[in-house]
Amino acid sequence: MPDDPAVQTTALTHRYGERLALDHVDLKAKRGSILALLGPNGGGKTTLFKILTTLLVPSEGTASVAGFDVRRDRDAVRGSVGIVFQKPSLDDKLSVIENMQNQGNLYGMSGKGLRSRSMELLERFGLGDRAGDRVATLSGGLQRRVELAKGLLHRPDVLILDEPSTGLDPGARAGLMDYLQELRDRDGVTSLLTTHLMDEADRCDQVAILDEGRLIATGTPASLKGTIGGDVLTVRCDDPVLLSQKASDRFDVSTKVLDGAVRIERDRGHEFVPDLIEAFPGEINSVTVGRPTLDDVFLHLTGHRLWDNGTDDDS
Amino acid sequence: MPKRSLRTTFVLPVLSLWRREVVRFVRQRSRLVGALATPIVFWVLIGSGLRNSFRLTGAEATGESMDYLEYAFPGTMAMIVLFTAIFATISIIEDRREGFLQAVIAAPVRRSAIVCGKVLGSATLAVVQALLFLLLAPLTGVPLTVGSFAAVLGVLVIVAIGLSALGFLIAWPMDSTQGFHAIMNLVLLPMWMLSGAFFPASGASNWLAWIMAINPLTYGVAALRQAVYLDAGGGAGAALPSFQMALTVSVGFAVLMVALSAKVVSSKG
Numbered sequence: 001m002p003d004d005p006a007v008q009t010t011a012l013t014h015r016y017g018e019r020l021a022l023d024h025v026d027l028k029a030k031r032g033s034i035l036a037l038l039g040p041n042g043g044g045k046t047t048l049f050k051i052l053t054t055l056l057v058p059s060e061g062t063a064s065v066a067g068f069d070v071r072r073d074r075d076a077v078r079g080s081v082g083i084v085f086q087k088p089s090l091d092d093k094l095s096v097i098e099n100m101q102n103q104g105n106l107y108g109m110s111g112k113g114l115r116s117r118s119m120e121l122l123e124r125f126g127l128g129d130r131a132g133d134r135v136a137t138l139s140g141g142l143q144r145r146v147e148l149a150k151g152l153l154h155r156p157d158v159l160i161l162d163e164p165s166t167g168l169d170p171g172a173r174a175g176l177m178d179y180l181q182e183l184r185d186r187d188g189v190t191s192l193l194t195t196h197l198m199d200e201a202d203r204c205d206q207v208a209i210l211d212e213g214r215l216i217a218t219g220t221p222a223s224l225k226g227t228i229g230g231d232v233l234t235v236r237c238d239d240p241v242l243l244s245q246k247a248s249d250r251f252d253v254s255t256k257v258l259d260g261a262v263r264i265e266r267d268r269g270h271e272f273v274p275d276l277i278e279a280f281p282g283e284i285n286s287v288t289v290g291r292p293t294l295d296d297v298f299l300h301l302t303g304h305r306l307w308d309n310g311t312d313d314d315s
Numbered sequence: 316m317p318k319r320s321l322r323t324t325f326v327l328p329v330l331s332l333w334r335r336e337v338v339r340f341v342r343q344r345s346r347l348v349g350a351l352a353t354p355i356v357f358w359v360l361i362g363s364g365l366r367n368s369f370r371l372t373g374a375e376a377t378g379e380s381m382d383y384l385e386y387a388f389p390g391t392m393a394m395i396v397l398f399t400a401i402f403a404t405i406s407i408i409e410d411r412r413e414g415f416l417q418a419v420i421a422a423p424v425r426r427s428a429i430v431c432g433k434v435l436g437s438a439t440l441a442v443v444q445a446l447l448f449l450l451l452a453p454l455t456g457v458p459l460t461v462g463s464f465a466a467v468l469g470v471l472v473i474v475a476i477g478l479s480a481l482g483f484l485i486a487w488p489m490d491s492t493q494g495f496h497a498i499m500n501l502v503l504l505p506m507w508m509l510s511g512a513f514f515p516a517s518g519a520s521n522w523l524a525w526i527m528a529i530n531p532l533t534y535g536v537a538a539l540r541q542a543v544y545l546d547a548g549g550g551a552g553a554a555l556p557s558f559q560m561a562l563t564v565s566v567g568f569a570v571l572m573v574a575l576s577a578k579v580v581s582s583k584g
Contacts, residue, residue: 053421054421055417055420085414085417087414088413088414089414089415090414090415091413092413093338093342093343094339102331103418106327106419106423107323107422107423108320108324109327
């Protein structure tokens with residue numbers, strides 16, 4: 001069934017007691033693509049991650065991974081998906097290679113094949129000379145790389161990563177995205193990653209935005225940004241509330257006060273700047289014109305920022 | 316991903332998880348001290364302290380006499396097994412907290428493999444330590460022959476599997492080790508004290524003798540005691556359940572505990 005989507009959910013719903021964590025999510029990831037699940041902490045990303053990795057049975061709706069239903073074909077899902085957990089899953093009392101071998105055994109691999117595959121991946125991630133070291137002696141960044149190597153060990157068709165860039169510096173983060181793209185191009189591996197970083201989502205083929213348990217938009221990064229008319233203007237002034245009101249009365253634009261500045265979405269923003277300054281002489285301190293980012297898309301759709309809560313506990 | 320078979324979804328994972336338990340133990344020296352030294356100190360101190368106050372009921376009648384250190388010897392082996400099983404099964408709580416367990420749960424392995432790997436690992440550690448203690452037997456006048464050594468080994472394996480699986484069953488749903496300590500003091504230690512390891516049922520009051528009769532560990536200790544004296548005969552002193560009965564109950568207990576553990580693990584996905 002190579003034409004099945006790599007990941008598909010239909011009206012997927014999950015409740016923790018009374019709380020609705022996922023609300024009728026319909027998601028589709030094409031085979032051989034990279035999909036980012038973008039959303040704030042507590043938005044439902046981790047719940048979706050747990051359902052797709054069979055750690056949680058959904059309350060309602062269906063979900064399938066690599067063509068297998070997460071309820072009925074749990075073992076087949078487990079065998080075809082490679083998982084990179086946000087929380088470390090290594091045994092730090094064991095060496096790197098011992099962790100790889102244990103992982104291989106759990107996936108039915110053994111002997112020479114397992115050993116050479118482990119070393120191949122460790123070399124690929126620059127860990128070849130650390131294979132015999134205890135995991136506890138590795139830096140956080142190196143441990144993340146072992147996690148990734150471990151998830152890829154059994155050559156999964158689908159890779160599911162929960163906040164994979166946690167604990168990685170920007171260079172290593174870019175390296176991770178390069179590697180996911182290489183896997184996609186060379187082996188047709190589908191990757192699905194959860195993230196709250198828009199620059200990471202920007203490098204994926206598809207972005208699905210999840211907020212308060214609902215899927216509020218999906219598309220390529222470019223098409224999502226295209227939903228915002230042209231440019232985003234950020235106007236700094238002494239009384240943003242007043243200016244916001246006056247600007248929306250005078251020009252036919254939607255305005256919004258955010259972080260002590262007025263935010264205006266407008267096509268051909270640079271041409272609008274002189275009009276704005278002439279209309280309110282002396283009131284404006286500065287105007288910035290920018291191309292919309294995924295953060296702007298998120299704000300446009302939800303009315304709040306991606307980073308609002310800033311806490312780390314997701315569920 | 317290789318084709319799924321009993322070998323790939325059960326045998327390999329069990330061997331791997333089993334080996335992990337042993338490797339981890341060897342790398343944590345303090346655990347060896349905790350599980351082996353504590354019972355020995357207990358045995359020497361209490362054994363020596365009670366030496367003169369202790370007289371086995373009915374011993375005069377048979378003309379047998381038994382030193383308390385000798386009496387407490389099989390029970391101390393049971394204690395070593397119990398302590399190791401506790402320490403080894405607490406690690407399932409740490410595995411969960413530190414994240415290792417999530418990867419095991421998400422792997423395409425039979426849920427019973429998770430139980431068997433942990434229980435066999437824990438039982439291996441327990442049996443090896445109890446055997447080390449058994450080497451002290453000649454010092455106490457406990458007669459040891461090849462036959463009795465083999466019998467003790469067999470009984471230890473059964474008792475160790477039962478107690479490890481009991482520990483697993485208690486530890487699996489817990490998210491902190493504090494909770495486990497409470498259960499240990501409230502359930503597991505009394506279970507040991509009332510197993511005939513410490514004092515025989517024949518000298519206990521009626522209600523205590525009743526509890527001892529329904530305590531599964533009583534049968535484990537009775538089996539150990541009779542295995543030690545397999546060739547020498549006697550030694551058992553006070554009335555004990557027959558060897559056959561003790562073995563049957565111990566095997567039944569082990570099977571039940573493993574089955575319950577597997578059921579609990581499966582029900583959570």
